[in-house]
Amino acid sequence: MLVVDKLTRRFGANTAVDSASFSVDRPMMIGIIGASGAGKSTFLRMMNRLTDASEGVLRFEGRDVLTLKGRDKRRWQSNCAMIFQQFNLVPRMDVVSNVLHGALARRPVIGTLFNLYPRDDIHRAIDILDRLGIAGHAAKRAEALSGGQQQRVAIARALMQDPKVILADEPIASLDPMNAQIVMEALRRIHDEDGRMVIANLHTLDTARRYCDRVIGMRLGRIVFDGTPEQLTTGVARDIYGAGADFSEDATSTEIRDPAAVARTEIRQARVSV
Template structure:
């Protein structure tokens, strides 16, 4: 269980996240939606402890992760893997080495300084790449891959952490629809097969509806919607995205991709039954 207890984050006079309180059970696949600047990325970064809350506390399995320091913080960031929009790979290193970097918080400082990885770790990394259908790129420099391939390498690196929780910050924002679908399929597969909780910020409603069994909508740093996809009504969308300059409701077409969400099968997720989105 991940518990976010009245967490806020201020940058000077600006409040990016405002008294957010959430409980997320093990095995859910959660999509966080909202306008740019709604506080989505700040919330994920506080969960991962890349930044600290100004107020409130974050707990996982009853332990306050917002109080972790030193070794306990490193262990939390191992257990709580982060996937970024811009991949955060080392372009000059080969793909296999980039994936192996996911083991750093499992190893001694001496082994990390020497850059020595065991045969078992290399086999594990190749297995992660094979699972994501990019094992053929293992010896290529990461910087030579397409955006979609790089994001799959980043997910493989996250798997190497053997995490309890995966946070994905706009993982498909810079990808074309085909690669976006491959990446989202990969995250959903991890959620289903391993039962790992996945929390992902998304800028498209159709993707959130198609892949997530729980959707959280943020506006102005606050949670204004929290429920299953079928409850994300026109009124709820207006709460999240507001109105346009003429006071009219925001068209969902503005927030949609050309991912063929209507073709996704109805599946059993690790958290609950996920109904495929059948259109607007």
């Protein structure tokens, strides 16, 4: 489904992503972890074609998306929705209009200039907001919402594109633990219920373990780990982050771990070990 082969991005003498290679044979929820500057964001931006690659291949369903131009490139960007850490909403615009922006690629320019949308699109936008638990805020300005609510609006806007892939660049980095959990559960539910591929850059190991089917670790632009959440041990994490023996992942945690969630994780790990 997705083949990344020796994908590289250089900025002058600096190599942000260095010959990254991996493949995905079915829709999965994938977490990419690594220290700041490891190349995580650059990789997602290349995949969405916000940044050009210096070399390599990135093939989705048999088509090299790095070669797409014009309308084909825009169509790919519609199929590969991007969610950003800082939400990228229009603050003074109401929530439902922000969500409707996800349909811009499919609508005539003249209608969008005057903020005119078909009734079906409006109903669909409200349905998506309802699915994410924030339909009651549809008429409010985006700036009136909390950070976690704004990030769910950004997710709703991405779903409005009806993408095959959702890329999330540090989607919970600026959120408190409660909202971080709500956002990650929403992304996981979208993957489970819709069968969409979700690739998220994450900065906490427990989040990657809890929500992802597969974890990729990057260090200095290179992929240094590719495995299951159960294989992401503290020792492996030290290698990914280039940390010493005093490294403690507890200090990076933003997760609220209720007893039921802990029990589910322990049961899953026990099954794998058996």
